[in-house]
Amino acid sequence: xxxxxxxxxxxxxxxxxxxxxxxxxxxxxxxxxxxxxxxxxxxxxxxxxxxxxxxxxxxxxxxxxxxxxxxxxxxxxxxxxxxxxxxxxxxxxxxxxxxxxxxxxxxxxxxxxxxxxxxxxxxxxxxxxxxxxxxxxxxxxxxxxxxxxxxxxxxxxxxxxxxxxxxxxxxxxxxxxxxxxxxxxxxxxxxxxxxxxxxxxxxxxxxxxxxxxxxxxxxxxxxxxxxxxxxxxxxx
DNA sequence: CGACTTTGACCTGCGC
DNA sequence: GCGCAGGTCAAAGTCG
Numbered sequence: 001x002x003x004x005x006x007x008x009x010x011x012x013x014x015x016x017x018x019x020x021x022x023x024x025x026x027x028x029x030x031x032x033x034x035x036x037x038x039x040x041x042x043x044x045x046x047x048x049x050x051x052x053x054x055x056x057x058x059x060x061x062x063x064x065x066x067x068x069x070x071x072x073x074x075x076x077x078x079x080x081x082x083x084x085x086x087x088x089x090x091x092x093x094x095x096x097x098x099x100x101x102x103x104x105x106x107x108x109x110x111x112x113x114x115x116x117x118x119x120x121x122x123x124x125x126x127x128x129x130x131x132x133x134x135x136x137x138x139x140x141x142x143x144x145x146x147x148x149x150x151x152x153x154x155x156x157x158x159x160x161x162x163x164x165x166x167x168x169x170x171x172x173x174x175x176x177x178x179x180x181x182x183x184x185x186x187x188x189x190x191x192x193x194x195x196x197x198x199x200x201x202x203x204x205x206x207x208x209x210x211x212x213x214x215x216x217x218x219x220x221x222x223x224x225x226x227x228x229x230x231x232x233x234x235x236x
Numbered sequence: 237c238g239a240c241t242t243t244g245a246c247c248t249g250c251g252c
Numbered sequence: 253g254c255g256c257a258g259g260t261c262a263a264a265g266t267c268g
Contacts, residue, residue: 168260169259171260173258180258180259182259
């Protein structure tokens with residue numbers, strides 16, 4: 001069992017076009033050590049995060065990482081003792097990049113060429129970064145909100161996030177050695193998808209991109225859901 | 237035997 | 253219009 005480290009959290013990853021695009025705020029996502037339980041909780045939360053982004057028009061949830069020293073007040077002593085680092089969830093004012101459009105004036109950073117800049121056009125990040133949906137004849141195709149994070153794992157590609165996924169495709173992306181896998185939530189009427197690929201520059205890094213929102217709760221067994229709810233309860 | 241994975245074919249949007 | 257690339261489909265294969 002290799003160690004899995006949630007390293008960074010991004011709204012979208014697109015190696016070809018924009019590289020990693022951090023949330024346009026001061027929020028940063030430092031390295032985070034996780035045990036299996038908190039990892040599952042984290043990925044579960046991450047998986048459902050897009051629902052917050054897409055459905056809440058007045059505020060949105062952002063995942064951040066922090067250190068126990070900074071946030072001791074939020075934890076019981078036992079939890080503090082059990083965690084060296086932990087994840088917290090914050091509600092914040094709306095992130096214009098996460099919703100349709102906005103972001104004008106926001107800063108971006110291109111991981112490929114190390115350039116940064118300011119967004120001048122008013123478009124959805126997912127559309128912008130993929131550069132594929134920017135022109136839709138007649139009707140504007142609304143792409144489900146996307147959400148992406150990096151994990152460090154040598155031998156685990158697909159994290160257990162509490163949801164059941166079925167693989168429906170695999171594709172070798174141009175100029176990369178590692179194929180990209182496509183998964184769909186197996187729950188009926190749930191259209192959430194996720195993509196899993198390894199970072200070309202560092203194959204130990206796994207990029208997981210969620211698209212859409214779950215219309216159901218995770219299909220964990222009882223014990224796991226209790227663990228998750230415990231985890232989430234101290235986050236919230 | 238059902239659920240899941242694999243993989244080549246097909247579809248669609250984009251750039252030239 | 254054409255070719256390329258990413259994304260999806262679906263038949264065949266695999267596994268428990």
